[in-house]
Amino acid sequence: MTKYLKRSINIVFYALASLFLVSCATTQQLIIEIPQPAKQSIPERIQSMTLISRAVDDSYTNSEADSLQRTFYKHRFNYDTIINDFQAVDTTLKAMGNLLFETGRFDYVIPEKRFLKAKKNAFITREMPWNEVKNLCETFNTDALISIDHFKTRVETNYSKESGFNPLEVSFYSVAVAKMYVYYETLIRIYDPLEEKIIMRKLLQDTLFWEDYDSSVSELFNRFTPVKNALLEAGIAIALDFTDEIGPMWRQETRQFYAKGNASLRQAAPLARNGQWNTAVSIWKKILEEPGSKSVKARTEYNLALACELTGNIDEAIQWATKSYNTMFSVITYQYLETLKRRKNEIKNQKL
Known part of the structure; x- marks a missing residue:
């Protein structure tokens, strides 16, 4: 008998160096792949x-x-x-x-x-x-x-x-x-x-x-x-x-994350680029435990929202993005909140 276990992740992501902004930019980009419904629907319970x-x-x-x-x-x-x-x-x-x-x-x-x-x-x-x-x-x-x-x-x-x-x-x-x-x-x-x-x-x-x-x-x-x-x-x-x-099809989308603002954000940036989300998240959460500017706090909350999305937790991602938006208004955060809401509706419709 030959038995294989499927990959556990729902989103495949990778960084493209060619898409990185110049070194003075506060954000960097990731290209992610989002699963789309298959041509022939198979019940979700069949794994x-x-x-x-x-x-x-x-x-x-x-x-x-x-x-x-x-x-x-x-x-x-x-x-x-x-x-x-x-x-x-x-x-x-x-x-x-x-x-x-x-x-x-x-x-x-x-x-x-x-x-x-x-x-x-x-x-x-x-x-x-x-x-x-x-x-x-x-x-x-x-x-x-x-x-x-x-x-x-x-x-x-x-x-x-x-x-x-x-x-x-x-x-x-x-x-x-x-x-x-x-x-x-x-x-x-x-x-x-x-x-x-x-x-x-x-x-x-x-x-x-x-x-x-x-x-x-x-x-x-x-x-x-x-x-x-x-x-x-x-x-x-x-x-x-x-x-x-x-089999599901895949759609490519771009996401941004904050790579600058303080030393800890700079430290976590390469971890995020390499998909080491657990380690990056632990650094970002420590930032929130320490006193700092609203700008750094909002950027950190935004990054935590992204980590939640890429690890499959849309609801928690929306919560963190909302916190970031309330901490300090940002066009990037506003647009990302709209993206998360759209993704949540897509996932809901796929389960119907």
Whole structure:
């Protein structure tokens, strides 16, 4: 069993040195990434997935790359056939798990026994019985099940000789041309054991295409993508397409923080730039415990608001920003308060 735990942060942030203001400026900038709703909404309670395939049957093989390539060469690289490749399905599962994990939204588990037998209705695997869904989710302690219930790949290759005229050299030339198409068709279902409901059915269909040419046939095929690799790339493309449907998207925004005002604000600035918020917060809170100007106090409260936002606490961020605004009016603080209120409404709407 392969198990991965998702990232715990909700906002990815990083500093861009090119965006820093000149050294005399009191503020510096951060670029942050804010998660946006996915194209296909998945209930918030579903945080972890078990990934399996029920498409693999006895027709699937795991052909060696060289053996598969020789088959196409025997047909002079003019061949059109369906290939049921075991490794292509496995690559899809593994790539899908990694990509879901990278969204920061989902944990996932890929069981060792991930290829399950299933009855088919014509060409499509029938829906999985709910007792089997529940058993798998309970066994691997996940909230839902993703199953590849149909997987088909067809490979079409073409080899030809083409000639032309080179007006610069006033001569004719001949080149070898190779083309390859991989057509894929996949049905993926997400099973929700709690509601006993299939919350997503996604049929993915597309074509990958390769083309290259060379005056030397051997040089051409030495660098041309092997058929086996093309099948595995199709699996990765499927995983990318599916993850784009359920994974959150990201929107970039700019935030400012105060880097100057007193020695402690200057001390905390590099910590904030590097995302060391806990250490920066402890310095900022010590500033508030000591007597100082309203300007320094307001800047410190503003920075604490930013730290709260970037660690996922919008309500507390609004509280600190309001304190800063009341301590000393600032256009920056006013604008930031409006931004926080907008973000709070966005988060509220995403949960509806």
